[in-house]
Structure formats: structure tokens, C-alpha cells
Amino acid sequence: MNGSPFTLLANNSVSAVMLKVMAALIPAIIAHAWFYGPGIWVSLLLCSLFGIVLESLLLLLRGMPLGPFLKDGSVLVTAWLLAFSMPTLAPWWLYLVGMLFAVVVAKQLYGGLGQNLFNPAMVGYAALIVSFPMQMTQWPGPIGLVDHTISLGEAFDLVFAGQGAVSPDAYTAATALDTLKTQLRLDKPMADILALPAFGWVGARGQEIIALMMLFGGLLLLANRVITWHIPTAFLGAIVLTAGLLYLLDPGAHASPLFHLFSGSAMLGAFFIATDPVTAASTPRGKLIYAGLAGMLVVLIRNYGSYPDGVAFSILLANVAAPFIDTYTQPRVFGHQTGNGKKP
Amino acid sequence: MSPLHRPIHRFHGGVHPDDHKAASSGTPIRAMPLLPRYLVPLRQHIGTPARPVVQVGDTVLRGQMIGSAEGYVSTAVHAPTSGRVVAIEPRAVPHPSGLFDMAIVIESDGLDRAVEFQPLDWQNTDPSALRNRIRDLGLAGLGGAVFPSYIKLNPGVARQAPSPIHTLILNGAECEPWITCDDRLMRERARQVMEGARIMARMLGVKSTLIGVEDNKPEAIAALNQARLDSDLEVAGDVEVVAVPTLYPGGGGKQLAYTLTGLEVPAGGLSTDVGIQVFNVGTAYGLRQAVLGGEPLISRIVTVTGHVARPGNFEVRIGTPVSDLLEAAGGRLADACGEIVGGPMMGFDLMDLAAPVTKAVNCIIVKSPTLFPPKPLALPCIRCGACARACPVELQPFEMYWFSRAKDFGKVQGFNLFDCIECGCCSFVCPSHIPLVDYFRFAKSEIWEREREKQASDQARIRHEFKAFRLEREKQEKAEKFAKAAAENKAKTAAAPADKAEDPEAARKKAILDAALARAQKAKEEMAAAGVAPKNTDNLPPRVEREIAEIEARREKTESCQDGVRTGP
Numbered sequence: 050m051n052g053s054p055f056t057l058l059a060n061n062s063v064s065a066v067m068l069k070v071m072a073a074l075i076p077a078i079i080a081h082a083w084f085y086g087p088g089i090w091v092s093l094l095l096c097s098l099f100g101i102v103l104e105s106l107l108l109l110l111r112g113m114p115l116g117p118f119l120k121d122g123s124v125l126v127t128a129w130l131l132a133f134s135m136p137t138l139a140p141w142w143l144y145l146v147g148m149l150f151a152v153v154v155a156k157q158l159y160g161g162l163g164q165n166l167f168n169p170a171m172v173g174y175a176a177l178i179v180s181f182p183m184q185m186t187q188w189p190g191p192i193g194l195v196d197h198t199i200s201l202g203e204a205f206d207l208v209f210a211g212q213g214a215v216s217p218d219a220y221t222a223a224t225a226l227d228t229l230k231t232q233l234r235l236d237k238p239m240a241d242i243l244a245l246p247a248f249g250w251v252g253a254r255g256q257e258i259i260a261l262m263m264l265f266g267g268l269l270l271l272a273n274r275v276i277t278w279h280i281p282t283a284f285l286g287a288i289v290l291t292a293g294l295l296y297l298l299d300p301g302a303h304a305s306p307l308f309h310l311f312s313g314s315a316m317l318g319a320f321f322i323a324t325d326p327v328t329a330a331s332t333p334r335g336k337l338i339y340a341g342l343a344g345m346l347v348v349l350i351r352n353y354g355s356y357p358d359g360v361a362f363s364i365l366l367a368n369v370a371a372p373f374i375d376t377y378t379q380p381r382v383f384g385h386q387t388g389n390g391k392k393p
Numbered sequence: 394m395s396p397l398h399r400p401i402h403r404f405h406g407g408v409h410p411d412d413h414k415a416a417s418s419g420t421p422i423r424a425m426p427l428l429p430r431y432l433v434p435l436r437q438h439i440g441t442p443a444r445p446v447v448q449v450g451d452t453v454l455r456g457q458m459i460g461s462a463e464g465y466v467s468t469a470v471h472a473p474t475s476g477r478v479v480a481i482e483p484r485a486v487p488h489p490s491g492l493f494d495m496a497i498v499i500e501s502d503g504l505d506r507a508v509e510f511q512p513l514d515w516q517n518t519d520p521s522a523l524r525n526r527i528r529d530l531g532l533a534g535l536g537g538a539v540f541p542s543y544i545k546l547n548p549g550v551a552r553q554a555p556s557p558i559h560t561l562i563l564n565g566a567e568c569e570p571w572i573t574c575d576d577r578l579m580r581e582r583a584r585q586v587m588e589g590a591r592i593m594a595r596m597l598g599v600k601s602t603l604i605g606v607e608d609n610k611p612e613a614i615a616a617l618n619q620a621r622l623d624s625d626l627e628v629a630g631d632v633e634v635v636a637v638p639t640l641y642p643g644g645g646g647k648q649l650a651y652t653l654t655g656l657e658v659p660a661g662g663l664s665t666d667v668g669i670q671v672f673n674v675g676t677a678y679g680l681r682q683a684v685l686g687g688e689p690l691i692s693r694i695v696t697v698t699g700h701v702a703r704p705g706n707f708e709v710r711i712g713t714p715v716s717d718l719l720e721a722a723g724g725r726l727a728d729a730c731g732e733i734v735g736g737p738m739m740g741f742d743l744m745d746l747a748a749p750v751t752k753a754v755n756c757i758i759v760k761s762p763t764l765f766p767p768k769p770l771a772l773p774c775i776r777c778g779a780c781a782r783a784c785p786v787e788l789q790p791f792e793m794y795w796f797s798r799a800k801d802f803g804k805v806q807g808f809n810l811f812d813c814i815e816c817g818c819c820s821f822v823c824p825s826h827i828p829l830v831d832y833f834r835f836a837k838s839e840i841w842e843r844e845r846e847k848q849a850s851d852q853a854r855i856r857h858e859f860k861a862f863r864l865e866r867e868k869q870e871k872a873e874k875f876a877k878a879a880a881e882n883k884a885k886t887a888a889a890p891a892d893k894a895e896d897p898e899a900a901r902k903k904a905i906l907d908a909a910l911a912r913a914q915k916a917k918e919e920m921a922a923a924g925v926a927p928k929n930t931d932n933l934p935p936r937v938e939r940e941i942a943e944i945e946a947r948r949e950k951t952e953s954c955q956d957g958v959r960t961g962p
Binding site for chain 2: 121
């Protein structure tokens, strides 16, 4: 098969798409390093390395060519997204196990690029938080809030040699979502909770700026047409609506919609994870339903679930529904009377 | 008078490939030298091929009909120059398959003598007779689909009664990259195009005529607007030149109709279903030449561009071998690697340079590895949806790809495969470089093939069932016939004894027979009583009796010799 068209769009490839996604993450990475120290460099590096090694191994086992499939860059995107979802300064094997689930189980065992039903990074994260809840909740606190600022050398030491001279208490702190959850269980009034040092202007201290950078990167992706407006809008819109409704019902027990937008991985989820085309719904209406469902679940899990953040689980649950949603939201084809909603 | 007020309807999707039009649009249309030989295929239009009306050895004149329309969807072909018919045989033709097709080979006599062209008194001719004249002048859509024009010029073609044709659209969009033949034609022969438009409008009885030209051809738009003012031909309704946004595939018939009117041609339907008839500007020009000049369609404008020395547009006689056309454009440059017939988005690879230019050929692009680099390796689909966003028909190409690849053709059809116009936008934007359109062409041809097979097997099954039925019926008929005969026989034998009793002759015969039998029986008994086994030797001639006697004697002799060992009877 070698027919028309004989000409293709220039500078257009899977690797170009993946590179654009990675480039859009850079502002957030810098903000992360600014607020939480150099740990993010170590986790990005480790996840990338493990990802490439595992991907190569699995490609070899599957008899696939290494060159084009490593060059597509998809494994690096997965690695970076997982690194962003995990606490920095975690032991190295935690990153390895996470990437194992992401690359081997969620991606390659399903048939590799484009074949996976679930977002690989989120599968890795879910496997880790279920298996290693302790390590997965030991987040370094923002600089200025913790006693000790970790240097790059210390970061490597912590990751590879475990905790030596520095005690985790010196650099970790409960996240804002965590604090909110535990404090609310203690029936503390909302105003007192929000006055705690873990909270910033609108969301979590430090995290809110990273979220802002994610938003910025996401807008870059929109401008570059890597993603469409449907998923981020519906995802964030559903968060605002659901959180707003709860907030209106009982402001004392629920955080404001703005807080939900600028804490945890809401922005990461909206622009970088829910938009993963392989696992998302693909029709315009389907994207709205899919991302709306995920956004609503985020707030419900945050408010009523046992985990502080719900982005990973809500996106995985929406992934399950995506093929079904697509089936019933097929757009109207030119010259047809109505949308051919139901497929044979 | 300005067309600015006309609302433009933006169709879904579309792409902006590099247009490369400047390569060939800058120079005027050039003429070709007379060639020693032309190959005129009989199948140059959609429908039934023309039937040759000349024989090998015949002398023909330029413009003489050499193949006549065969059936309804057909049109005529004509001699491009004067000379002699040297062969009517399968020759290379510009077709993606590379298969040969019947062509009339004409050896030029170098004189280029023409038949006398009779301008048509079109305003006073019976419309049906006029259309038949247009058929016999070989008019077919020059935009590439080459549908016989005379059929489309019948205002009665609208299938639905409430939808008589109200709008004529002339397609001058020329959205494919590289091609500039319509652009040059509109710039240089705008008056004739406008006259053609007016003839068409009159024949169809439309209220409005719109000429859609992409806004990357300002000279053509200006020339047409000037011609609109200059033309003194009687007008049926108004003619409006509309600049449409440059967006591939804006020149697709249904896309242009939507852009200009906002009317969607129903799926599987024709533009006439919504009261619109669309012609290419080149066809309007050809029609004008046919009607006002009486000239048959023996030439067209062809763009020659890409990796050639002097790209440009040529007035090419139908039947000109592509190799000669490339020569006229200065020849292929070094490291040329093949030719595309048509545009790069929807064209096809030319298999044989000996193939001639036909009415469908609007452009020849010579490829080079720089202009058309080899396609990168296709990666798996990541469902990014770029194809769906680019699709002008709002299909979901990635879903169709998935099921085409799995050969689940039922599902592909569920995703409206047959609405695909194969414009190539999806393949063009795919970041995984998947040749999506190839998959859709494959799926379509597989489905057609299966449809054919199913029809054939249905037919075979029906034949088989009928045969079984026939055999069964024959058996039954035979059995019935026998049963009837047996019944008749029985009835006869039942009736017989009565007859016999009354027949003295039969009784007499029976008596004689009985007597004979009794005699024989008696003789047998007598012989048995005498101890003589019956020998079949009675009533023999003496010679045979003697022989038998001799044999008997010999046997007796031998038997007596063996008495010691054998007990004889």
C-alpha cells in the first residue's frame, strides 16, 4: 500500500507530540524544584532510566524494533508523569516498582504504544499507593516550611542509601489535602485548618504554584493543538461544579472549588493525564462526558474516599468507561440526518 | 455587485498542505508541438467506454468522432489530429492499476486537417437534441471525475421532484497543491469560462450561478469578475464570483456546495438532491467551445510541474503520451523518481510514461526524493484524533482504521466508511504516519469484492437449488407417468379376459399351444422312463450327426482307457 496522499504534514510525528508534552511540563518541573528542592530531578531521572530499560526489555521480548519505539518518546512521558505523581526522595525501588507497573503491566502487556486501556502512569501510581501507602505519603514539604533543605547530593543519598543522617521528619510534611482530611475528621473548623502552614493563597503551599505552571503548560499544549479544550474544560469544570455544590451545602466541611483546583494533581490530571489520547474518550461529546465524570469523581474521592487525592483513581475509572462513552457519542457525519450514536 | 455579502460556510476539518502553486502558475498556457502519434483510450469517462467507429487503416481528421457514446452514461472520443488509424488495441492508460485498456492509435499525417466545426444554434435547439450533440462532442467533467456532461446538463436529473436545480456552481477552487491548470484557464480565458457558465445556467434553468475560487487565486477572481461585466451573452439569473477560503479539500464538490450555500448533500446522494449542480471551470470552457465553436473535446489544460526543467501549463491534445508532455516541459531533471497523475493529495502513481493524457488528467507532477520524501515507518495509532479533526466529512478515521486493519468490515461500515471521500486529510495529519486512506480503499474494495462474491454465490446457490428442484420435479413427473401408465395397464388387463373369452381365434391358438406343450411333456417323460438323458441332437443334419458320432466314439475310447483310475458314469 503506497497510495495518495504523497505528501505529509511536516514535523509531525508521535515523538514530536510527546516532546511537546514534555516541554509543557518544564515550567512545572522548575517550580517543583524551586519549592521542594532538587528531589524532582532525581525522581525524573530514575523514572526515565527505569522506563527506558523496562521498555527496551519488553520490546526485545516482544520482538519489536527498539529504535522507532524508543524514539516515540511515550515512555518518557509516562516516566515524567509518574515522577510528578510520586513523592520525591522516595527509595529508588519505589520508582522501579512504579515504572514496572506502568510500563510492563499497563502498557507493554496490553500490546504497547496505543493499545493500553489504562493510563500507564496512573496504573503505576495506583499500584504503589495501594501497596506502599507509607512511602507514598511521605512527601517532602515545601522549602521554608521544613527544617532542612535537601541538597542534590543528599537527595541522591536519600534515594539510594535510605535515610542516613537526615531524618525524614526534617524534610517531609503532610500535604494540604492530607492535612485537610485529617483535620476535618478531628472536627476542626475550616478557617483554622486553612490557616495552617501547609496551605497557601488558594491551595496547597508551593503546590499551587506548580499547579499554575501546569495550567500554563496545558495552555501551551492547547495552543499547539496537542490537546483539545474539551477534556481540561470538562475536567476542571466538573471539579468546580461538584466542589462548589458541596461547598455551598456546607462550607464548614468542604474546601472551596478554588482550593480543589490548585491542590493535589488536579491541573496535572486535567491537562496531562486525562488528555492521554490512548486511554481517553475520543469523540468531542465523549470527551466532555469522560472528563466530566473524572472531575466529579476527583472531588467525591477527595471528600468521601479514604485517599487524600483522587485524580489517579478517577481517571482510571473514567478510562474504563471511555470505549463505552465513545460508542454512544459518535458525531454526526456530513450529509447524515442525525448523529449515528449507536454503533453496530 | 460585490460578492462580499455572501456568507461563507466553513466545512469541518480540512488541512493546509504547502501549495507549490507558484512553481507552475507564473507562465501562460503553452501549446504543444504536433506529435507523430496519439493514443486515444476509449474509456476516458465514467460509464461505458466509447465504441470505436473507425477501423485500422482508416484516415481520420482532427475532431472526427472515432468512438461513439455507448449507452446512457457514456460519451464520444475524437481524433486529436488528422492521420491514419494504425491500431485499436490495449495500451497503457493513466490508471492506478497500471492495466492496459483499449485505445485507438492514430499516426499523424502532419497536416492537422480538421473536420468542419458546426457551431450549435443552442438557443433555438431542442434541449434534448442539444444535449445529445454535447454527448457526441465528448464533453465530460474535467475536474477529474469525468462524468459525461450532457447528463448533468439535464434539469430533469434531480431525483427528487421538490428539488429542481436552483443553483449552478462552477468549481474553480483548485484546492489540490501543485495544480494550476484551472487557475491559468480562469486567468487567460475567463470570458469563455463565463460564457460556458451562462450556457450551463440557461440549459439548467437555474436562478443563480456561483463560481467558487479559492482566495489564493486573486488574479483568476479578478479576471472572472471582469469577464462577468464584459460578457454580452444573455444571462439566465445572475453569476457571482465568490472567493472561498483556501482550505483543502475545499474543491470537493460537496464541500464547495456547502461552503457556498450551506446546503449539505445527503450521504450517498448527489448535489442535485439539494438542487445544486456542480461543474468544473474547465468543463464550462469545454462546453463553450463545443456550443459556440462546435469543437469536440480534443484538448485540455494540463499542469506539468515538480522536478521538471520548465514547469507550467500546456494545452494538451487528448491522447498525447505523458513522455512527450514531459519533453515539452523541458524533460525530467536528474534524480526524478516517478510521476503523480493529479495532485499529491488524491492523485496516483503513473505506471507507464507511454500512457496518454486523457480527459481526466489535469496534472503531472514529477517526483524527486526531496519534493516527495519516502514516507516514514508507520507507528501504532495513539488515538490522538488528529484525523477526526481533519476529516471534512466528520468521520472517525482512527476507528475505521482499527476495524479495517482487523478486517471487521461490518464495523467499518458502521463508522460510515462509504462516506469517506478519500481526500487524504487523515493520512496527511497522522503523527503515526499511518496510511489511513490506503486502509479505507482496501476496506472498500474488500467489501465490494465480498459483495460480488456473495452475489455470485447467491446466484450459484439459486442455480443449484433450482437444479435440485428440477431433478426432483422430473423424478416426480416420471414416477407419475409410470404410475399412470401402470394404472392404465392394469385397467387394460382387468378388461382383457372378457375380450379373450369372446375371441374364438385366441381360444383356438391356445388349444394348439396346449396340445404342443402336452406332447413335449409326454416325450420327455417317455425318454426319462427309457433312461435316456435328453440330448440336444434331434433334427440335426446327417453331417453333424456323423461328427457327433465320431466324437462320441473317441470319448468312449479314452474313457475306457482310463477305467482303472476313474469310475465312469
